[in-house]
């Protein structure tokens with residue numbers, strides 16, 4: 141399958157324009173607004189971090205960007221875009237159809253919040269990472285596949301011994317890294333990741349920022365993360381997009397936002413981090429509108 145090349149050099153990786161997201165009414169529960177009129181844009185080469193307290197709408201925003209509403213799920217309700225427009229790698233996620241997903245997913249990888257806990261228990265780590273490639277090409281060269289899997293696992297500082305292990309034999313941080321390696325198996329142009337460093341030991345967390353940095357230096361690549369990992373955002377010189385109750389309450393660098401800390405969420409965050417871990421603001425790396 142060929143990559144979709146943007147028809148115009150101006151085309152951004154992601155453009156979110158006044159998007160509102162609802163969980164539709166279900167049973168006796170009415171519809172619930174999770175994201176309310178949010179706009180942002182992510183250029184190629186950008187890393188954008190979505191931060192905010194629990195329930196602020198971070199995962200809902202990420203899920204609609206990853207076209208999650210089109211995927212079968214055990215959940216009763218899935219978040220839906222009910223207003224505005226979101227384009228990801230040139231595709232309107234609102235207009236996308238289920239049959240468009242294979243092409244969309246080829247370029248846009250999604251690491252779910254529960255990815256580490258939902259790995260296929262019947263497959264080894266190496267089989268899990270290789271699966272997206274084999275699902276597209278059953279006859280993919282075995283040697284190249286093994287090399288690709290080993291390289292990804294090495295990039296994420298997973299010991300080679302982990303390749304033959306099943307998820308239950310791995311630590312939660314190792315499972316998270318296997319999930320991340322699987323998300324990157326097809327060498328996506330855009331990585332949408334819900335807490336990519338969750339559960340990963342601090343001593344190996346830099347592998348995640350190094351990996352993202354390498355990809356954006358290598359060419360057309362962009363990433364959007366939901367994260368609480370301030371060190372990750374700093375390491376990637378990412379732009380922060382702070383959400384509260386589904387609305388934007390701050391945009392800028394992590395240090396710039398913490399220094400100004402105008403919204404109570406940001407004040408609380410700055411307080412929780414403590415003055416010794418705060419640093420003066422720096423230039424905004426991405427473009428958020």
Ligand SMILES: Nc1ncnc2c1ncn2[C@@H]1O[C@H](COP(=O)(O)OP(=O)(O)OP(=O)(O)O)[C@@H](O)[C@H]1O
Pocket residue numbers: 163172173174192193194195196197198199200201215217218
């Ligand atoms: N399946 C669902 N049905 C109805 N409402 C939901 C559903 N999932 C989440 N919500 C609500 O939507 C809002 C946004 O939730 P969301 O999971 O996007 O927040 P979040 O910022 O990602 O939180 P967390 O950091 O805890 O993951 C919350 O008010 C939440 O209660």
